[in-house]
Amino acid sequence: MNPDGSLAGVAAFLARRWSGCPQITARVTSRRGRPTKPGESVAVVLPPGGGLDAYREFRVSLWYESMRASMCERVLSGDHAFGAILNAMETRRIEALGRRVWRGMDGEIMFYYGRMREARPELHEVFGGARLVEAFYQQFMFGGTKGEMPPGRQDRVAKAASMADEAVRTAVGEGRGTAWLEGAAGQIAGVLGVDSLLTIPAIVPRMGITRTAGTRRRGGRDDMRKDGGAGGAPEEVRAEYEEITAAQKREEASGILPAGVRRPPEDADESDIYDASLAAGLRSRFRRLRSGWREARGPTGDELDEESLAEGGPPFISDRKISIRARVMIMLDHSSSIAPMERRYKKAALGLCEVLAYLGARFSAYAFSSHDREVVCWEIKGEGAAWGRQAARRLAWIPASGPTPLGEVYQRMMPILEAGRPDVLLTLTDGEPSDPGSARRMISAVRRLGVGTAALGIGRGTAGAAAVASNLRGLGYERAVAAGRLEEVPARAVRILE
Amino acid sequence: MEYLDWNGAGDALGAARSAGLFVLVIGPKGTGKTSLVRDFAARTGSSLESVNFSLRTREGHLVGSKTVRDGSVEFEEGVLPRSMRAGGMLYLDEMNAAEADVLLRLDEALDDRRQLVLKEAGGQTVRAADGWFVIASINPLSHGGTKELPPQLLSRFPVRIGLEYPPEDVEMEIIGRHVPGCGEEARAGVRLANSLREAAAAEELLYSPSMRETIAFARLVAGGMRPRGAADLVFGNVYAQWGGIERRKVGDVITSVFGQ
Ligand SMILES: Nc1ncnc2c1ncn2[C@@H]1O[C@H](COP(=O)(O)OP(=O)(O)OP(=O)(O)O)[C@@H](O)[C@H]1O
Ligand SMILES: [Mg+2]
Numbered sequence: 001m002n003p004d005g006s007l008a009g010v011a012a013f014l015a016r017r018w019s020g021c022p023q024i025t026a027r028v029t030s031r032r033g034r035p036t037k038p039g040e041s042v043a044v045v046l047p048p049g050g051g052l053d054a055y056r057e058f059r060v061s062l063w064y065e066s067m068r069a070s071m072c073e074r075v076l077s078g079d080h081a082f083g084a085i086l087n088a089m090e091t092r093r094i095e096a097l098g099r100r101v102w103r104g105m106d107g108e109i110m111f112y113y114g115r116m117r118e119a120r121p122e123l124h125e126v127f128g129g130a131r132l133v134e135a136f137y138q139q140f141m142f143g144g145t146k147g148e149m150p151p152g153r154q155d156r157v158a159k160a161a162s163m164a165d166e167a168v169r170t171a172v173g174e175g176r177g178t179a180w181l182e183g184a185a186g187q188i189a190g191v192l193g194v195d196s197l198l199t200i201p202a203i204v205p206r207m208g209i210t211r212t213a214g215t216r217r218r219g220g221r222d223d224m225r226k227d228g229g230a231g232g233a234p235e236e237v238r239a240e241y242e243e244i245t246a247a248q249k250r251e252e253a254s255g256i257l258p259a260g261v262r263r264p265p266e267d268a269d270e271s272d273i274y275d276a277s278l279a280a281g282l283r284s285r286f287r288r289l290r291s292g293w294r295e296a297r298g299p300t301g302d303e304l305d306e307e308s309l310a311e312g313g314p315p316f317i318s319d320r321k322i323s324i325r326a327r328v329m330i331m332l333d334h335s336s337s338i339a340p341m342e343r344r345y346k347k348a349a350l351g352l353c354e355v356l357a358y359l360g361a362r363f364s365a366y367a368f369s370s371h372d373r374e375v376v377c378w379e380i381k382g383e384g385a386a387w388g389r390q391a392a393r394r395l396a397w398i399p400a401s402g403p404t405p406l407g408e409v410y411q412r413m414m415p416i417l418e419a420g421r422p423d424v425l426l427t428l429t430d431g432e433p434s435d436p437g438s439a440r441r442m443i444s445a446v447r448r449l450g451v452g453t454a455a456l457g458i459g460r461g462t463a464g465a466a467a468v469a470s471n472l473r474g475l476g477y478e479r480a481v482a483a484g485r486l487e488e489v490p491a492r493a494v495r496i497l498e
Numbered sequence: 499m500e501y502l503d504w505n506g507a508g509d510a511l512g513a514a515r516s517a518g519l520f521v522l523v524i525g526p527k528g529t530g531k532t533s534l535v536r537d538f539a540a541r542t543g544s545s546l547e548s549v550n551f552s553l554r555t556r557e558g559h560l561v562g563s564k565t566v567r568d569g570s571v572e573f574e575e576g577v578l579p580r581s582m583r584a585g586g587m588l589y590l591d592e593m594n595a596a597e598a599d600v601l602l603r604l605d606e607a608l609d610d611r612r613q614l615v616l617k618e619a620g621g622q623t624v625r626a627a628d629g630w631f632v633i634a635s636i637n638p639l640s641h642g643g644t645k646e647l648p649p650q651l652l653s654r655f656p657v658r659i660g661l662e663y664p665p666e667d668v669e670m671e672i673i674g675r676h677v678p679g680c681g682e683e684a685r686a687g688v689r690l691a692n693s694l695r696e697a698a699a700a701e702e703l704l705y706s707p708s709m710r711e712t713i714a715f716a717r718l719v720a721g722g723m724r725p726r727g728a729a730d731l732v733f734g735n736v737y738a739q740w741g742g743i744e745r746r747k748v749g750d751v752i753t754s755v756f757g758q
Contacts, residue, residue: 010747013702017693017751022700063754101689104726104757234758240746247743 001050003028006247010240011062015042018066018102026062032202035075036065053115055241056233060112063105067094073178081133082196085164086185088137090178092168107234113142121203123147129194130201132157136192140164160191251384253419260412261366261377266390268397273346274389279354282490286355326423326452326497327383328356329416331409332367333429334378338400341486345458346395348489349428353380353395355490357387361497364422367395368409370402377412383420404431406475407438410446417451424452426493430459432471443476454496456489457482500675501530501537504668507659511538514657515631520608522652523635525661528708530672531635534661535589544631545586547577551596557603561616573619578607582614585627590634594647601651608632608654663695669712677716683725684716690733690755691715694748703748704740707733726756 001007011026025041027033036042042065047054068075071094076083099105117138124147126134132153138145139161149157167184170176189196233241257263308314332349349365356363365380378398381391406427410417417425425446433439443453455477457468465482472480483492503509507523511534514521523531532548539546549560556563562576581588590604607614612626634655636647664672669688673680691707698706711732718728729752738745 006743010743010750013697013747014750016700016702017697018754020693020696022696059750102754103686104752104754107757234753236746236749236753236758240750243742243746 001046001055001245002248003030003046006244006251007046010244011044014059014062015066015069018063018098019070021070024066024069035077036068036072038069038072038074040069042066042069047115052233052238052241055244056108056111056237057115059237059240060105060108063098063102063108064091064095067098071097071177079200079202080196081129081189081192081194081198081200082185084133084137084200085188085192086178086182088140089164089168089171089181089185091141092164093171093181096168096172108237111233117142117146119203120146123149126201129198132192132194133198133200134203136160136164136188156192160188163188163191257379258412258415260375261379261416263379264394264397266393266397268393270389270392270396273343273350273396274392275347275351278347278351282351282355283358285491286359286494326361327420328361328363328497329383329413329420329422329425329451330363330365330493331377331413331425331427332365332380332395333404333427334367334369334398334400335404335430336401337404337430342400344486345400348486350392350395352490352493353387353391355494356497359494364416364420365391365395366413367398368412369399370405371399373402375402375405375408375412377409383422403434404429405435405438406433407435407440407442410439410442414445417446417449421449422451424454424497426496427453427455427477428489428493429455429457429468429472431457431468433475436475440476447476447478452479453477454479456480456493456496458486458489459484501533502668502672502675503534503537504664504672505661507534507661508538508541510657510659511535511633512542515542519657520632520634520655521657521659522655523633523659523661524638525635526638526663526706526708528710529661529663530709531661532589532591535587535633535635539587545584546589547581547584547586548589548591549577550591551593551600553595553597555596555600557600560600561603561614562618564618573616575616575619578604579614579616579624582607582612582624582626582630585629586631588630588632590632592637593634594636598648601648605648605651605654608651663692663709666692669709672709673713673716676713677720680716680720683719684712686725686755687715687719687729687733688712690729690752693751694733703737703744705736707736726752726758729756 008026008028011028012024015024015026016022019042021039024039027041027043028046029043030046030048032043032045034043042062044058044062044065047057068090072090075090076086078084078087095109099109120138120142121134123131123135123138123145131149135145135149135153135157139157145157148154163184167181167188171181186196330349330352338345349367353363353365362383363381364383364385367378367380368375369378370376378394380394380398381387385391406429446453453476455472455475457465457472457480459465459468459482462484465484469480469482472482479496481492481496483489501508511521523534525531536546538544549555558576560576560578562574562579564571564573566572577588593601593604603614607624607626612630614624616622616624632655663669666685666688670685673684673688677684691712694703695706697703715725715728715732718732719725730749734745734749734752737748
């Protein structure tokens with residue numbers, strides 16, 4: 001797991017629900033940084049190592065930080081004694097209040113206590129006054145310490161811990177907040193005999209170490225502090241973890257392109273091929289499609305059309321639900337034969353993408369061209385990426401050059417086709433492949449993946465278009481249609497995909 | 499079912515009617531708009547005609563359409579002229595889901611002359627009887643399939659009532675009317691719904707649970723279902739249509755309320 005992408009999105013969502021602050025942001029990091037800021041942001045560290053248990057721990061600490069964000073007046077850093085003592089008490093206070101509402105958290109809080117205790121150091125590993133603070137923390141949070149202290153110090157620790165218990169109980173019972181507990185934290189530092197400003201080194205989490213035998217526990221005082229981690233992960237949390245890891249894999253995969261597929265630079269000027277009025281026109285033309293209904297004529301229906309009746313046509317109009325549910329991959333021919341009409345061709349392709357985005361279709365777009373006798377597939381828009389100016393700039397940059405080696409093109413796209421398995425691969429081309437045998441083989445390989453194959457041929461005029469279409473059909477595309485004029489491309493393509 | 503008039507909307511309707519003014523009720527789905535109107539009609543003993551608008555609503559549905567009967571073409575009046583002649587109550591539900599051409603015909607009938615020319619039926623004019631009372635409801639723009647109303651149509655409804663999700667305690671009282679004796683679990687359901695509503699208002703989720711759902715949840719739990727299972731059925735599963743992550747993150751919130 002990495003702290004970005006899907007995990008960050010889920011974390012922000014959960015933090016907002018749990019804290020009840022709809023504007024709050026979540027900072028997921030791999031190392032401790034600034035603490036949570038109430039009403040503004042929650043800060044959570046993603047435990048190292050990964051795996052389901054690390055995710056469970058992450059989730060519970062996100063819950064704690066969300067409680068802090070909504071119930072604390074401020075959150076101090078724990079790098080000095082006063083802050084560390086106060087934070088421990090605040091943790092228990094917000095936990096008690098939070099559990100009243102989020103009653104389903106109990107099992108995972110128990111698990112969390114187990115993880116936290118495992119992560120704490122043995123007392124002999126901590127030096128100076130910080131050892132007393134660590135002993136207080138362990139005694140207060142877990143009801144026992146890892147390792148012994150000299151009797152006099154042990155008594156101070158026990159007294160401080162029971163003072164903290166009492167303070168938290170009172171704070172919860174009387175509805176007191178951070179400021180009130182700050183007073184108690186000062187007193188507790190005094191009982192421990194440590195300077196409030198004493199530096200507390202960050203603990204290095206002890207991952208993968210089994211529970212230390214030397215832990216002394218009073219136990220039975222509070223069920224939360226009993227042996228944590230006994231129960232397995234709740235099904236829902238496991239499913240969520242799996243969903244996030246799968247999504248992150250996809251996110252990573254979409255960032256890395258297979259050999260032979262490249263991303264064009266985004267420094268070209270797209271205004272040359274971006275036609276706002278064309279886009280607006282296309283949108284209004286396809287509005288009916290977006291709303292999901294289309295008129296159909298028939299012998300029965302909702303509304304009578306007298307004209308049609310008089311002409312002997314089907315007299316009734318009714319609405320039919322339509323939509324583009326298919327996931328589409330578009331491949332744009334950018335061979336040298338495109339060059340004479342490059343600008344209009346790009347405009348038409350851009351128009352098609354605009355329409356697909358407008359219709360809410362999930363699509364990716366690629367193009368191919370050849371340079372120095374090597375074919376390159378260019379990623380214009382990956383499936384997960386949003387359609388926008390950036391993608392348009394990439395399209396604008398791609399130079400039209402070289403032959404039309406469709407077989408080789410599909411070969412290079414195979415890893416992406418296999419990983420993404422779109423429902424349809426739609427190829428826009430103006431003519432014959434330069435490697436028809438290989439193209440035919442690759443088209444059937446693509447079909448074997450369960451990906452539908454469609455081609456939209458661009459020919460000059462109706463006759464030219466028809467010739468291109470029959471040619472494409474001969475190559476083994478499941479559907480092949482042709483457009484005689486570039487302006488027809490978006491509508492033709494949408495009709496294929498519907 | 500007894501309607502709970504928690505925000506005085508019923509009185510506002512009464513006042514508008516006596517003043518001869520039409521009313522627009524604005525609120526997300528499932529906040530009781532239809533119930534409010536039905537309750538008002540029942541209390542005042544008025545006849546009530548309703549139109550449920552959607553993108554598919556055609557002009558013909560409203561004003562009437564020609565149809566073939568026994569081989570000849572006839573005009574069948576729609577709900578708008580019918581209600582005008584009868585002078586009862588007309589409820590235009592989700593008016594902003596309709597297409598512009600449909601709204602244009604409405605506009606004609608709703609302006610101060612309160613009359614409609616049926617060009618479809620020989621150009622005869624329908625005049626509204628005295629006491630004709632029109633209430634329209636619209637969903638906020640963020641809701642799927644809704645559009646902005648043209649301003650002149652908006653001005654035909656000078657009285658506007660906002661109907662939001664009620665406060666938690668009020669919602670509990672309303673649920674109690676539908677599911678007598680429902681307990682604390684129902685309240686947890688309302689809290690969960692409110693959290694999801696907040697997310698939907700910020701467009702973090704694409705669906706906002708209505709009062710229909712909180713009532714349904716209370717009903718399932720009162721019938722003996724475990725709250726966790728009922729919450730999945732009523733609140734959780736609907737998000738699966740936007741993908742695994744959407745479903746899971748809502749599932750997580752459900753888990754943190756009801757446990758496994
Ligand atoms: N104030 C109320 N008193 C009693 N029941 C109510 C009240 N408000 C809502 N309800 C109940 O909540 C449910 C949804 O209400 P209703 O259908 O009136 O909402 P709506 O706003 O018209 O929804 P939609 O926008 O989906 O048409 C119904 O079961 C209704 O009985
Ligand atoms: Mg309704």
